[in-house]
Amino acid sequence: MSSEPSRQELAKAVVRKRRGISTVWVIPIIAAAVGGWLWFRAVQADGPKIEISFETAEGLEAGKTLLKYKNLEVGRVLAIRLEQDLERVLVTAQLIPGSESYLRENTQFWVVKPRIGATGISGLGTILSGAYVGVDFAQSGSYQTSFLGLETPPRRSADAEGLRIKLRSRSLGSVSVGTVVSHLQIKMGDVEGYTYLRDEEMIEFDVYIEPQYADLVRKNSRFWNAAGFNATLTSNGFQIHTESLAALLVGGIAFDRALGEAPGEPSANGDVFWLMPTPAEAGDYTSEPLRDVVYFDEPVNGLTVDSPVVFLGIEIGKVIEIGLEFDPESTQFLIRVVLETYRHRLNLGSGSEVMGETEAERIQFAIDRGLRAQLGPSSLLTGTREVILDFHPDSPVELVNGDSELLEIPTIPSKGLGIGDMLDQLPSIVTSLEKSVAGIAKLAETPKTGETLESLHSASTSLSALLGKLDSDSGPLIGTLADLRTVVADLGELVQEVRAETPSLLSSLQATIDAAHGMAASGEEGVGSLAASLPVLEHELSVALREIASGMRSIAALADYLERHPEALLMGKDD
Amino acid sequence: MTSARSQNIACCHGCGLPTEVPQLEPNYVAHCPRCNSELHLRVRNSLSRTWAFVLAAYFMYLPANLLPVSTIIYLDDGQPDTIMSGVISLFQKGDAPIALVLFIASIAVPAIKLLILTWLLVTVKRRSRWKPRDRTVLYRAIEFIGRWSMLDVFVISILVALVQLQAIATVYAGPGAVAFCAVVVLTMFAAETFDPRLMWDPLEEDS
Numbered sequence: 001m002s003s004e005p006s007r008q009e010l011a012k013a014v015v016r017k018r019r020g021i022s023t024v025w026v027i028p029i030i031a032a033a034v035g036g037w038l039w040f041r042a043v044q045a046d047g048p049k050i051e052i053s054f055e056t057a058e059g060l061e062a063g064k065t066l067l068k069y070k071n072l073e074v075g076r077v078l079a080i081r082l083e084q085d086l087e088r089v090l091v092t093a094q095l096i097p098g099s100e101s102y103l104r105e106n107t108q109f110w111v112v113k114p115r116i117g118a119t120g121i122s123g124l125g126t127i128l129s130g131a132y133v134g135v136d137f138a139q140s141g142s143y144q145t146s147f148l149g150l151e152t153p154p155r156r157s158a159d160a161e162g163l164r165i166k167l168r169s170r171s172l173g174s175v176s177v178g179t180v181v182s183h184l185q186i187k188m189g190d191v192e193g194y195t196y197l198r199d200e201e202m203i204e205f206d207v208y209i210e211p212q213y214a215d216l217v218r219k220n221s222r223f224w225n226a227a228g229f230n231a232t233l234t235s236n237g238f239q240i241h242t243e244s245l246a247a248l249l250v251g252g253i254a255f256d257r258a259l260g261e262a263p264g265e266p267s268a269n270g271d272v273f274w275l276m277p278t279p280a281e282a283g284d285y286t287s288e289p290l291r292d293v294v295y296f297d298e299p300v301n302g303l304t305v306d307s308p309v310v311f312l313g314i315e316i317g318k319v320i321e322i323g324l325e326f327d328p329e330s331t332q333f334l335i336r337v338v339l340e341t342y343r344h345r346l347n348l349g350s351g352s353e354v355m356g357e358t359e360a361e362r363i364q365f366a367i368d369r370g371l372r373a374q375l376g377p378s379s380l381l382t383g384t385r386e387v388i389l390d391f392h393p394d395s396p397v398e399l400v401n402g403d404s405e406l407l408e409i410p411t412i413p414s415k416g417l418g419i420g421d422m423l424d425q426l427p428s429i430v431t432s433l434e435k436s437v438a439g440i441a442k443l444a445e446t447p448k449t450g451e452t453l454e455s456l457h458s459a460s461t462s463l464s465a466l467l468g469k470l471d472s473d474s475g476p477l478i479g480t481l482a483d484l485r486t487v488v489a490d491l492g493e494l495v496q497e498v499r500a501e502t503p504s505l506l507s508s509l510q511a512t513i514d515a516a517h518g519m520a521a522s523g524e525e526g527v528g529s530l531a532a533s534l535p536v537l538e539h540e541l542s543v544a545l546r547e548i549a550s551g552m553r554s555i556a557a558l559a560d561y562l563e564r565h566p567e568a569l570l571m572g573k574d575d
Numbered sequence: 576m577t578s579a580r581s582q583n584i585a586c587c588h589g590c591g592l593p594t595e596v597p598q599l600e601p602n603y604v605a606h607c608p609r610c611n612s613e614l615h616l617r618v619r620n621s622l623s624r625t626w627a628f629v630l631a632a633y634f635m636y637l638p639a640n641l642l643p644v645s646t647i648i649y650l651d652d653g654q655p656d657t658i659m660s661g662v663i664s665l666f667q668k669g670d671a672p673i674a675l676v677l678f679i680a681s682i683a684v685p686a687i688k689l690l691i692l693t694w695l696l697v698t699v700k701r702r703s704r705w706k707p708r709d710r711t712v713l714y715r716a717i718e719f720i721g722r723w724s725m726l727d728v729f730v731i732s733i734l735v736a737l738v739q740l741q742a743i744a745t746v747y748a749g750p751g752a753v754a755f756c757a758v759v760v761l762t763m764f765a766a767e768t769f770d771p772r773l774m775w776d777p778l779e780e781d782s
Binding site: 010011012013014015016017024025027028030031032034035036038039041042063064 | 584585592593594595596597599602603604605606607608609611614620623624627628630631632634635637638641642654750751753754757761764768
């Protein structure tokens with residue numbers, strides 16, 4: 001150690017006992033603990049993974065679309081892929097931890113998107129946020145992780161309390177699952193679903209009425225489709241009626257009992273009611289309409305589906321089907337019209353028992369007493385027609401028997417013409433009018449017309465010559481009268497001479513003169529009246545001449561026509 | 576080959592006084608006579624402390640890479656991203672260089688650092704005499720690059736603080752970020768507690 005002389009100069013370290021033990025190994029322990037905790041939390045945060053099969057992935061996005069139960073986020077869509085058969089899409093979703101116990105057979109999944117229908121308008125929030133998968137957890141059933149997604153929001157669970165009735169209708173209208181059923185415009189329930197009844201050919205709606213309103217539905221309640229609005233134009237003016245704004249948009253069903261009718265017995269589960277298209281119909285028609293068929297062998301223009309069926313002036317039904325049918329016996333086409341009538345409107349009461357037990361018997365009873373169907377105008381203005389049922393006991397019963405299912409009512413030829421029918425004839429009127437005008441024109445063109453006119457002219461000329469002559473003839477008459485005066489004057493002179501000779505002669509002469517005077521006065525009178533009657537005569541003459549001229553024109557026309565159509569003398573005028 | 580340790584001489588960390596340290600019995604510690612700092616010929620318990628940090632870092636490495644580090648919600652659309660999924664999505668969007676940087680800084684570097692540290696620890700334990708100089712260079716390198724892995728953590732912390740635009744864009748930190756930060760910090764500690772002089776001690780004994 002001689003090579004390190006400086007060693008002695010180094011300070012000596014102080015040696016003490018170590019305090020405590022090394023704590024460095026706490027760090028990996030903490031790290032392991034923290035890492036393990038983070039890991040555990042991450043793994044725990046991964047709830048169960050499930051698979052849902054949907055028809056379409058519309059609105060769904062992997063990693064974004066949420067699963068919500070009662071609008072609470074319960075999971076997220078991880079991936080969407082096609083199923084192997086390309087029929088459906090398979091959505092893989094990650095649920096929140098703890099949801100395992102709710103993944104049961106009855107758990108339901110459906111896509112929530114903006115939907116107009118279910119209780120009005122729903123899912124509006126999803127317009128901005130995008131669609132999400134609605135979840136309805138269930139606690140019953142066996143555990144499973146793959147589900148069949150519903151295409152529409154699920155119905156109310158089948159065991160929910162309340163009244164369940166059925167409505168039947170011949171058309172779906174705007175009713176859909178969720179359509180509100182209301183009474184006095186208060187929501188009382190909704191449509192849970194509908195099925196098509198194959199045999200009856202109609203639609204049956206399953207309607208749920210909330211328990212607190214269940215007693216409002218009575219056996220005699222009437223249901224009608226309150227969708228949209230009704231506009232009616234009557235003598236009272238234009239009226240628009242709508243149930244509610246929501247119903248206007250999405251449709252609805254309303255019910256009530258008929259005005260003035262006592263409430264019936266409370267309805268029970270499973271009762272069947274008729275859903276009528278309008279409140280008016282609902283008010284009138286509570287029972288199932290019956291169908292009959294009639295066959296017309298004449299054109300039915302103006303008759304359409306929904307045309308009224310009228311009995312003694314009261315509408316009791318409507319036309320629901322019009323079609324052609326070939327009758328092989330008579331080898332001609334018949335028009336088959338199916339009528340739907342609401343028999344209870346006839347208010348037969350106990351009368352129906354008198355008429356017969358079955359509907360067929362009752363119809364036969366009525367036919368025996370003359371029940372016939374015929375077409376009649378329902379509106380003179382529009383030319384629409386209706387089917388009129390009435391009693392014509394004397395008319396023959398002509399049945400086609402073309403329908404095995406429906407009862408047939410015999411028909412008789414149609415009644416009256418409406419303006420429409422008159423309008424139908426308008427073309428032929430116009431045609432004949434045209435022909436007449438053409439005939440007149442033809443007449444004017446013929447040479448004989450000219451001749452006729454000329455002869456007419458000469459006739460009137462000679463007439464005026466005759467009149468002139470008559471005028472000049474009255475001059476000599478007056479001259480004669482003057483002569484007569486001079487004769488009288490001469491006679492007077494003669495009398496003066498004779499007076500002087502014999503007074504007796506004179507007196508007799510005087511009488512003679514008086515007589516002559518009277519004669520002269522009456523002659524004067526006659527001339528005056530003749531002169532006064534001359535203008536009248538002239539007028540009457542000209543009238544007579546005019547008539548003669550027109551008569552001659554007719555004769556000329558007739559002659560002309562006969563000249564061309566001599567056969568008309570035998571056959572008559574053919575147009 | 577001579578070293579201060581072979582002469583039992585240690586330099587005080589506190590005041591720099593070279594001190595002769597006697598052979599110590601277990602559980603005894605030498606102190607500087609001048610400033611009373613503890614004196615060590617080598618970093619105390621370097622190997623076991625480094626092992627502890629490295630193991631801790633390994634424990635944190637798994638959650639750091641498997642748990643989401645951040646959730647970026649942009650216009651109501653977003654999902655948690657792990658480091659790797661971020662790299663992949665960047666790559667798919669065509670930002671290959673950035674994806675590469677992120678991959679190197681956040682995945683490769685911590686992993687390489689841990690592996691190198693482990694290797695160094697093993698070689699020291701086995702008193703390997705293989706290329707001590709190269710190993711020392713390697714050690715310096717990981718000690719230097721280690722801090723750059725914090726880049727990811729800083730980016731996330733800044734984004735979380737700044738991007739809080741509610742519906743338009745929001746960034747949340749995930750549990751992976753904490754684990755990742757722990758990995759980086761623990762590896763830095765491990766590099767710190769590792770005493771590179773230990774690599775040279777076997778050579779000294781040979782001489």
